[in-house]
Amino acid sequence: MSDAPKGPQWSTLDRDLNRISQLELATSYVSRPLVAPGIALAFIVIAGAVAAIFLGGSTSSFVVVAAAAFGAYMAINIGANDVANNMGPAVGANALTMGGAILIAAIAESAGALLAGGDVVSTISKGIIDPDAVATADIFIWAMMAALISSALWVNLATWIGAPVSTTHSVVGGVMGAGVAAAGISAVNWATMSKIAASWVISPVLGGVVAALFLALIKAKIIYQDDKIAAARRWVPVLVGIMAGAFASYLALKGLKRIVKIDLQTALIIGAGIGALSYIITAPLIRHQSQGMENRNKSLKVLFRIPLVISAALLSFAHGANDVANAVGPLAAIVHVTEFGDFAAKVTIPTWVMVIGAFGISFGLFLFGPKLIRMVGSQITKLNPMRAFCVSLSAAITVIVASWLGLPVSSTHIAVGAVFGVGFFREWHSERRRRNSSIAKAPETRIAPEERRRRKLVRRSHFMTIAAAWVITVPAAALLSGCIYLLLATVTH
Template sequence: MSSDTETKQWKTLDKDLNRISQVEYATQYVSRPLIGTGISLAFIVIAATIAAVTFGQAEGGVLVVAAAAVGAYMALNIGANDVANNMGPAVGARALTMGGAIVIAAICESAGALLAGGDVVSTISKGIIDPASVADARTFTWAMMAALISAAVWVNLATLVGAPVSTTHSVVGGVMGAGIAAAGLAAVNWPNMGAIAASWVISPVLGGAIAALFLAFIKYRIIYQDDMIAAARRWVPVLVGIMAGAFAAYLSVKGLKRVVKIDIPTALMIGVAVGALAYVVTAPLIRHQSKGMENRKKSLKTLFGLPLVLSAGLLSFAHGANDVANAVGPLAAIVHAQEFGAFAGKVAIPTWVMVIGALGISFGLVLFGPKLIRMVGNQITKLNPMRAYCVALSAAITVILASWLGLPVSSTHIAVGGVFGVGFFREWETERRARKAKTDRPVKTIAVEERRRRKLVRRSHFMTIIAAWVITVPAAAVLSGVIFLILNAVFA
């Protein structure tokens, strides 16, 4: 009896211990999101402390401290949302692990922000508001604060629902809404707003079209050839040369403003020279790498892996250089207004402000970036190294074309548009080849529901992202206007 009793006691103890372990696992699972939130709050407090030490003794120091905290919050959200567009395709194509992508992006984003981030930023974002309408330094400060808060909150909400949105458009909407609340509709530069609205269509369509064209080139010149490896030896160095040239021109125009200002013709010449050099260096390497490879598509993926990783790093560097201003531009404007008692159309960004922006983007990426990276890389359409390479290449080329034509475009819309372009091209090409093949089971005999299920682009994500793009500017504007009125009423 005592033996049976002891056995029952041990079984009961095992069950109790199992319940405790399950509770521990559940606690760890629930608390995991809180770790990111806790680190984010700590970073915001540190940013505010840096502002207090640097500027706290001067008049208006409290406002600068508050603005630094909001700027840090905005930088975290940019890292969580925007950086996914650069790293998502490489992760989705399995050219990079999630950990590797985060490390490369964090380093390249920080380097781009600190080494090549614009040291002079337009504080009235892209000429949206007439400076004369907010000539009062106090009104200007509240307008910039409202714009910063609204943009950060909107990007945060978009990240929570899994929609990659343009942080530039969020800031523009915030500035517009605060400007309208402060000085009325007449304060807005409507032609500039019209150009930005046009970019909602131009950016994704152009990015998608260029990505689809390059994918078509790869399919018809390499994948559909009888000897894919021989075709790859001929064309992959050309594609790498185009990529190197495009990124050289891209970085010359967008990423090196702080070092030297380069016009479009000079950037294109730099791109041609770098592209030619890359071709000369790459051709023998590809020949060596392809020796002994089997004549199948899996072998081709290996040849595109390294160029894809390099392109993702270069995109992150350029993004850090170009978009850090979305986090710290309004903050720099507030610092200037409080320091000199007046606003300025352009201000220099203090080093401590730039550091907050750079570190905030990196922290946001590490803590919250994986969700959007998976969305862009895996959940819109299936990517492999060739398709992801086309997306990265289209991003660089589209920005160069847009700069040359003077069109305002969004890097977020271009990259995601490239993913859509690749997916829709695959849908079209699959159906075209099926019809041409005239197999025993032609496409026309497949039920409508089954054909809908076979779509290569997930329509639910497509509609969610498009809706988020369309409402970004008006949503940020309304939110900013309300915040401005509250701030103005509370601190009047």
């Protein structure tokens, strides 16, 4: 009897505690999406504070602080969007976990930016706007600020809708739009813009073709051989040598500007030497690793896994060395004008600006990168280590070929184009095999056209979304930049 009153009391307490726990769960669920933006905002504030420290108490320091904050915002968006192209294939092929990919990419991108990042960059993004057409330093500063803000906003929007876009093209569009708003249409170098427009088509097509050719080679020389392991022992070291040579040439050509200026012929000679050395080192290692392996495709995936991880890391290093300077170019231009009072065709990027770019990319990749990494790696088409290796190899070789031909290309478009190239090649190849195998079959056993469409190996919805985002990147960033420049000009005058 003495325990009877306690029953309702404990029941009421349990209900109250249950409500509290449900409230805590709901609060954590609601607040979880706010953690990443909160960290990003803190980094942006820190970047502004760093700029204030380096500029001291100068009268123009406020402008540089604001530019540094927007530069950090741009760098975060590059990490969220652009780096997915380098790591997506390795994650999609299950060669790396998401955490491992983010860690490797963050280290490689930062190292590329800080160790081999170009110390000189065109303030007007490779000659898009004529500096002589800009009347005063103030107009130039606000034009660069508008370009920085608009390109960052556009890349942020593209990441949100799940479309990997070229951050360089975003900056190009931003600079063009601000330049037109500030100095008129005549200030734009339309010859340069036409080359950039051509790269929308050249980059993905060239990347896709090169990746498809390598996949065809791997299928013919390794996968469809009776003794797959013996074929792999012959060809995997060759492919690793080609990969090492391509990346050595790429890094010599694009990533070592700070140390020494290397022409294309010298870069190719360096690449040939590194490639031959890599073959000599890799051949016995592959022979040892393949001992006792079963004669099946699963064994081949193991042999390609480490070369794929290395190629993804090298691709990230090269991206950090080559593309970060483009992203922080407008910020470097603003810093230069505020310090020296004039604007030149080329300026030196201060180390603290490169640090903001490098760390911003790492933060953006860590906080917002997984969405695009998953999309590029597994949602366009199914990748395994062999196919993903072809994507990474294509990215390096296509840049070398484009440099040789003098064509402006986008590393983003090349990498994603290579993923599409691998997928479309597999569609074509499987359709050809199906036709050959069904010649002797009765018509009623063949697959219906509707079912064949359902079995497509490349998701057409992603293809259309990405292609549309690529086409409108420059005009959208330009329109946004022009509007922002007019707003800034109105507010500051």
